[in-house]
Amino acid sequence: MKPGKAAMKEIKHHINGQYVSSCSSRLFDNVNPANGKIISKVHEAGREEVDAAVKAARAALRGPWGKMTLDERTSILHKVADGINARFDEFLEGECLDTGKPKSMASHIDIPRGAANFKVFADMIKNVPTESFEMPTPDGTGALNYAVRRPKGVIGVISPWNLPLLLMTWKVGPALACGNTVVVKPSEETPTTTTLLGEVMKEAGVPDGVFNVVHGFGGDSAGAFLTEHPQVDGITFTGEIGTGEVIMKAAAKGIRDISLELGGKNAGVVFADCDIDKAIEGTMRSAFANCGQVCLGTERVYVERSIFDEFVGRLKEAAEGMKIGPPDDAEADMGPLVSLNHREKVLSYYQKAVDDGATVVTGGGVPEMPEALAGGAWVQPTIWTGLPEDSAVITDEIFGPCCHIRPFDTEEEAIELANSLPYGLASAIWSENITRAHRVAGQIEAGIIWVNSWFLRDLRTPFGGSKQSGIGREGGVHSLEFYTEMKNICVKL
Ligand SMILES: NC(=O)c1ccc[n+]([C@@H]2O[C@H](COP(=O)([O-])OP(=O)(O)OC[C@H]3O[C@@H](n4cnc5c(N)ncnc54)[C@H](O)[C@@H]3O)[C@@H](O)[C@H]2O)c1
Ligand SMILES: O=C/C=C/C=C(\O)C(=O)O
Numbered sequence: 001m002k003p004g005k006a007a008m009k010e011i012k013h014h015i016n017g018q019y020v021s022s023c024s025s026r027l028f029d030n031v032n033p034a035n036g037k038i039i040s041k042v043h044e045a046g047r048e049e050v051d052a053a054v055k056a057a058r059a060a061l062r063g064p065w066g067k068m069t070l071d072e073r074t075s076i077l078h079k080v081a082d083g084i085n086a087r088f089d090e091f092l093e094g095e096c097l098d099t100g101k102p103k104s105m106a107s108h109i110d111i112p113r114g115a116a117n118f119k120v121f122a123d124m125i126k127n128v129p130t131e132s133f134e135m136p137t138p139d140g141t142g143a144l145n146y147a148v149r150r151p152k153g154v155i156g157v158i159s160p161w162n163l164p165l166l167l168m169t170w171k172v173g174p175a176l177a178c179g180n181t182v183v184v185k186p187s188e189e190t191p192t193t194t195t196l197l198g199e200v201m202k203e204a205g206v207p208d209g210v211f212n213v214v215h216g217f218g219g220d221s222a223g224a225f226l227t228e229h230p231q232v233d234g235i236t237f238t239g240e241i242g243t244g245e246v247i248m249k250a251a252a253k254g255i256r257d258i259s260l261e262l263g264g265k266n267a268g269v270v271f272a273d274c275d276i277d278k279a280i281e282g283t284m285r286s287a288f289a290n291c292g293q294v295c296l297g298t299e300r301v302y303v304e305r306s307i308f309d310e311f312v313g314r315l316k317e318a319a320e321g322m323k324i325g326p327p328d329d330a331e332a333d334m335g336p337l338v339s340l341n342h343r344e345k346v347l348s349y350y351q352k353a354v355d356d357g358a359t360v361v362t363g364g365g366v367p368e369m370p371e372a373l374a375g376g377a378w379v380q381p382t383i384w385t386g387l388p389e390d391s392a393v394i395t396d397e398i399f400g401p402c403c404h405i406r407p408f409d410t411e412e413e414a415i416e417l418a419n420s421l422p423y424g425l426a427s428a429i430w431s432e433n434i435t436r437a438h439r440v441a442g443q444i445e446a447g448i449i450w451v452n453s454w455f456l457r458d459l460r461t462p463f464g465g466s467k468q469s470g471i472g473r474e475g476g477v478h479s480l481e482f483y484t485e486m487k488n489i490c491v492k493l
Contacts, residue, residue: 009040011191013049013215014198016056017208023048028217030191033336034100034326036375042191045214050183050225053212057154057181058231060209065181066151074122077177079204080197081118084111087200094192095165096327100335100376101290103327113457114165114193117173120459121479125149125177128477130486143492149484151179152257153233156226158247159194160239161187161338162293162399168194171236171259174479176210183212183232185222187239189338191215218243230254236482237261238295240397241423241468248471259472259482261295262465263397264425267418268298269440271411272306274430276314278452283403284318286428286454288381291334292346292401296426296448296455299398301405302414308407312385315405316362319381324367326376334401336377343377346400349393350382353404356391358384363402395421411440419445424466428454447473 011030012019027041045053060066065073084091091111096103101110132146155175159168168186175182186194194213201211216222227235227250237247238261251258268286270279286298303311325332337343343366350364363382382402387393394404408414418427426448431437434451441449447465450456457463463475472482 008038011040011042011195011215013043013045013053014195014211014213015049015053016060016212017202019195019198020049022046028188030098030189031339032097032100033338033340033377035373036340036377039097040192042188042215044216045222045225047225050214050222050229053183053214054154054226054229054231056209057183057212060181060207061151061153063209064207065210066179070126073179074126074177076205077118077122077173080200080206081115081122083200083204084115084118084197087196090196091165091193094196095190098164098190098192099161099338100327102325102329102332102335104330104332105290106327110163110166114169116459117166117169118176121174121177124174124460124476125480128480137492141493143490145488145490147486147488149178149480150487152483152485153180154231155180155182155483156229156232156235157182157184158223158227158235158237158239159184159186161189162290162295164190165193165197167238169197170474171238172197172211174474175236175483176206178480178483180234180483181210181212183214183226185214185216185226188215188217219246224250227251228253232256234258234482236474239263244470257482259464259474260470261463261474262425262468262470263295263399264423264446264465264469265300265395265397265421266296266298266423266426266428266446267444268301268403268428269414269418269430269444270301270303270307270311271414271429271431271433271436272304273433273436274307275432275452276307276311279430280311280314280318282428282430282452282454283315287383287403288319288322288334288401289455291337291379292381293338293399294455298428298454299403300394300417301403302408302417303405304414305407305409308405312361312383312405316383319362319383322381324369324378324380326373334381337379337400338377340377342399343379346379346398346402349396349398349400350402352391353384353387353393356387356393358391358393358404359386361385361405389417389420397423411436415440415443419443422467423469425469426450426465
């Protein structure tokens, strides 16, 4: 190292309560997508580190964690939440460096939800009852059945890069509340906050081995090694549909349970009787928030013909009014995409839209940014009209700040268009006619429907996708269902 030059930060695995390097010394770059600069070097786990993490997690099931009372365990999880809040600025800095997202957004959504995910599920496991049934027996004395929850065991958690802390804790919170131990493989794009959480766990009194982190990529790397590991009892995954298919195959070996929260191509349906101010504001967020990198986002918008031109004009004006900027810019509405690689994918769809004959209402390219940010993964918010429904731009999840708007004439047509793809994660319906809104909500094939809102989250509600957008539900008691084994005890009286 040259004199005066600070050493590059290294991100290590967190195994059995210790930060450890990879035996292979294989490191990969963690890049700041706002300027293309390397933030840190990340250790890539091989089979050996993954095995050590899984073994630590298994041993911890039988250690102090497994012997704690529910009160002890849940009070530790409250301390984890408090620990995240106490180190709020460090989490915020780490999340925003990894993703480039505006601090104004991450400080309202990502980090607070990271803490809330521990509190909510700690409280839930204490308050949700299990069932019991009394039954008659031929001798007249009867029997009593009662169900108890037991931890599933070692849970493998594979999480994506778009809301790194939020989506990882959405799984780790309930998994630990239910008494499991975890091995987390965060996205290679966003390793920082998951690693920092290891320190918080330790400070909060979570016993060693309960929360482990291994870093690396998916196929033929840490992700695959973890999901294929025979000592992992359950796998919870959020990410792309294609990855979900691979993980499902891995889980089949040894019959391990899975929860899959996958992608989609969500439809917004805007009726002429909507409050158009609310519909524009909500569609803006659903198309462009987090630079369009939200699984619940709306990339297909269907608008009733009588308000189509007004809606397109106003969404264009709103999109053009957005400020694009780096995390520290308090005025910024939108940051960069997560990586230059992902920008290539998004821009390929921007080109495809033009090739397929779209009218580019706004955007369609790369914004001009100041010199210091020129190496970042910036992209313009983009709106199209005029594409045929079979264009890949309409059928594929792009995961960028873009949407296509198409007019419809009848409610039936809108429902048919919304349901036309093999995905079904979320949908947003805009109408002041509440009877119609209920009627349409009941017919749209998606796991999550918002009426006159978007991304309004109550953590007690079922969350997940229908069709190819996922398997299972998390949230509320549904998370408890996945992260516990229900055992029925039948006592002859
Ligand atoms: N339904 C939801 O709740 C939800 C939430 C957020 C994101 N998503 C979806 O996630 C996607 C964006 O995230 P992404 O690009 O990080 O997804 P991704 O599938 O590429 O990666 C997600 C994680 O899986 C790992 N992985 C990749 N290949 C693997 C393999 N063969 N075995 C094991 N692990 C593997 C990655 O390293 C990463 O940690 C979008 O499709 C989005 O819709 C869904
Ligand atoms: O990008 C997808 C966002 C998912 C959000 C949640 O899982 C949540 O709010 O719990």
